Amino acid sequence: MALTRNTKRTILAGVGLVVGGFVIALLIWIVYLDRIVTAQFEGRRWTLPAQVFAEPLELYAGQSFGADTLEQELKRLGYRRADQAEQPGSYSRRGTRIDLVNRRFQFWDALQEPQLISIATRGNSIESMRNGRNEDVPIFRLDPLLIGSIFPIHGEDRVVVTPDEVSPLLPAALKVVEDRKFDSHNGVDFGAIARAAWVNLRAGQIEQGGSTLTQQLVKSYFLDNRRTLGRKLEEAMMAWLLEFHFDKPDLMNAYINEIYLGQDGNRAVHGFGLASQFYFGKPLAELQLHEVALLVAIVRGPSYYDPRRHADRVRARRDLVLKLMAQYKVVDESAAKEAAKRPLGIVNTGSQAGSYYPAFLDLVRRTLRRDYREEDLTEAGLKIFSTLNPLIQSQSEKSLAQELDRLDKLRKQKTPKQLEGVVVVTAPQNGEVIAMVGGRQASFDGFNRALDAKRSIGSLVKPVIYLAALETGRYSAASIVEDGPVEVKLANGKVWAPQNISEEFYGQVPLVRALAQSLNLATVHLGLEVGLPKVTNEFVALGLEKEPAQLPSVLLGALDVSPLEVAQLYNAFANGGFSTPLRAVRAVVDAEGKPLKSFALEVTPVADPVAVYQVNRMLVQVMEHGSGQAARAQIPADIVVAGKTGTSSDYRDSWFAGFSGNTLAVVWIGYDDNSPTGLTGSSGSLPVWSRLMRSIGTTSWSAPLPEGLEEKSIEFKTGLAANPGCGGEELVTIAVPTGTQLQPKPGCETSILGELGERAREWWRSVVR
C-alpha cells in the first residue's frame, strides 16, 4: 500500500529534525571541545612546579678538592668529559688540571654566563683558577644540582623546555618513530591507523599504535585512559581542532613538555626536560644521540621500558630507534652504529642526580607555604635555591640505613617490625639545614618524622640545664653536685623518685662528670637548685617554640620534641650562644629569574657566650670520657667533637645530638608505635652519628677560649684540681672563669710559680697552633 503524501511528509520532517538535531548537537559538541582545547592551550599551557636546587658548589683557591674529587663532583652534575672543554657542561682533564665550561645559570643574585675555567689542583686542594683570558678567578660557583620540584598532589612533575633548549635530534627522532606524517597530517593519520589495525589483527594483540603525536598529546593533556570508541572520536576531533588552531612547531614543543616518561614514587615524570634530569642527571640540551634515542624509546611504555628495571628491553628498543633514525636519514648510518655501542648511561637513583629527597622537600614546601599559596608553588614556575648538600645528604641516608640494618639484625626481632630513624644535619654558624632524612627508606614520601615525630628527648635536655646553671655565675664545670636519692612531692600528691640508668648512686661528682656520664640524679639536684623556671625559660631562649611545663620530670627530658627542634636547640650551642632560625631555603626567584624573596641569615644572642663555651667544653668531655666515647674509635683522633646522648624512659627513643667545627647532626632511632627498642643513645643513634661524621671528613670544633676564661686540669671522677705531676688520675681539661678557686687534690697544691708555668704552657700551646 502506498503511503499517503501526508505520511511521507511526516517521515521526511522527522528525519530532517533528527538530522538537524544531530548536526546541531555535533556543532555544539565541536564548539565545546574547541573551547576546552583553545582555552587550556592558549592560556598557561603547563602548570610549572617550582624547581628546587641544591646548594651550588663553590670553587676557590684553597678549597679542599683534589682533581679526583673535583672530577667526581662534575660528573655528579652531569658534566661530560671531552678532549677539550668547549661546550657548556663539559670538562677536560690533564693530570691534576681540569678545564671546564660551566652552564649558563640564573642564580638569585647574578646571571652566570658560560666561561672557560682552568683549575690547577695540588694534592687535595685547588691551587689556582684562571679564566679564558688567563685572569685569576678568586671564586666561582658551579650551576647547582636540580634536586626536585614542588608538584601538585596528583603528582605531575616537569621541567619545561623552550624549543631552543631542545636538540633538533629529538623532534626528528619522535617523528620517525611515532608519527612519520606529522608534518602533513591534520591531526589524524588514517593510513597509520589502517596499518596499525592490520598489524594488530595479524598479531592478535596490540603491537602498533596508529595515534599521531597530536593525538597522544590530546590523550595525555585532556583525556583519561579509557579506550572506547567515543573517546577515540573525541580524541580525533580534539586533535583536529588543535591542528586547526596551532602550528606544528608549537604542537611539537607541547608534546615534548607534556608526555609521560616515568614514575618516581609519587611523582610522575612528565616531559623530556625532567626525563633528561631524571635518567641522565643533565639538561636536555646536552644529551647525545644515544641518550636522545633512549628517551624516545621510553615514550612507548615508560613502565615496560623502564631503563632502571628492564635494561635489556629498553636497549633493544633504543637500538631500533637508532636504526630508524639512520634509515630515515636523520643521522648517518655510522653515527647510529656508534651510538648503539654506547651503554645506556642511566644515573642511579641512589646517586645525586635523579635522587628524591621527600623529607627535605617537605621542609622547603612548609617554609614557603608561609609566604606563597599552594598554587604558586605547584604552578608558577618558581625557582627555589635550597641549602641541601647532596653529598652530605647521601652520606646521612647511608649511615642511617646501614646502622639500622645492623641493629635490626643484632636484635633478631621476632616481629617483622623495623626500627625507624631520622637524621638532621645543619651548618651551625648560619643555621642552614644541609641534609635531612625522614626514615630508613629515605625516598619514601610519607610521614616526615624529622618534622612531625614529637618524641621524648631524654638526656638531650641536660646541656640546657647545665647552661642555665652556669649562667647564674654560681657554678663551674668543677662544681660538686650530689648524685644521690631524689624524692620530689608532686602537686598530685605522688612522689617522683627518679633513678640513674645504672640504678646506682655516684655521690659527690663534678658537673663535668655528671654531664659526661649523663647522671640523672646529679642533674635533677642541679636543676632543682637552679630552679625550674630558669631551666624552662632557657629552652625558649635557645629556640624551642613552646615553653615546657615546669615539672621536675622536664629535668630528665620528659619533653616531646621533633628532631628538627632538637637541631634548633643544639644549634644555639654549636653557634656559641647565638640562635639563628634553621632554614632550608636561601632565595626564591620567579619564572623569569626576578628575585622574589631571600631568607637572610639572622643571628640573635640568646645565651651568655662564656657560659655556652664552658658547657661546650663539657660536651667535648662527653665524647672523651662519657657516654659518647664510642665515637672516638670512628672519628680521627685529632678532630674535636662535642655532643650528648639521649635515651627516653623504657628505651623508647635513642638520640644523639652533636657537632664538630662545621657540622651539627641530630639522630633519632625508635619505633613508630613508640614501643621500647632496648637501645640507649649510645648504642643506637651514636654509631649513626659517628659514621656520618667520619664519612664527611668534618673539621674540629675549635671555638677560641673566650676572654675571662682559663683552662684547668681536674680529675674527672672527683673534680679536684690536679695534674699528671702530682698523681692526678683521669685528668680532664675544663674551662672555668679566670681566678676560679678550685679545691686541689692533696699533694697538688700548686705554688704561684706552678700556676704561672701552667698558664705559660697553655699560652705556648695556643701560639704554636
Added chain:
Amino acid sequence: MKRRQQPWVLLLASALLGACAVPSPYQKPTPPPEQPSGTPPAETRPGEPPSTTEEPQPLPAPVAREPTLGAASRALVSQAQTQVATKNYAIAASSIERALRIEPDNPLLWIELGKVRFAEGNYVQAENMGRKAVSMSVNAPRAQSSSWKLIADSFRARGKNIEAQEAQARSDSLNPG
C-alpha cells in the same frame, strides 16, 4: 718529666709567630705521659725543681692575632661593597653569606654582614652581627674594636645614646691608634 718553657723561649716565639692569623682555638690536649705503674704517690715525691727566676715574672701579653680575609672572601666582600653602593642590599648580603660559608669563624665577615644590615636600616641585626663578631675576635683587638664600633653605630641609629657611648668607648679603648 716535662720541662717548663723558659720565658725567653716564649718571647722569641711571640716575635716569630705573632703574625699568625688564627685566633687561639680549643685544641684537644695531648694525652698526659703514661705514669709508670711503680710511681710513688705524689705526696712522697720530691717537689718541682725551683724555677731559675726568683721573682714571678709577669706573663707576656697574649699575642694579638688579627684575622685576615682569604682571597675568595676578599673578592666577595668587595663585590658586596659595590652592591651596597647601588642599594642592592639583599644581593650584597648574599655575597657576604657566600664568604661566610667558606670562613664561618672569621669575625671580619660578620662585621661586613653587619654593615650591610646597617646600610639597609636593620640596626638590630647589625648590632647582633657585631656581637657575634665580638665573640669570635678573641685576642684580636682591631677586629674587636671594629665590632664594638658597629654595635655603637647601631645603638646610635636607634637613639640609644648611652649604650652607644659605652660601646664606642670599648671600641676606642681597643684601638688606640
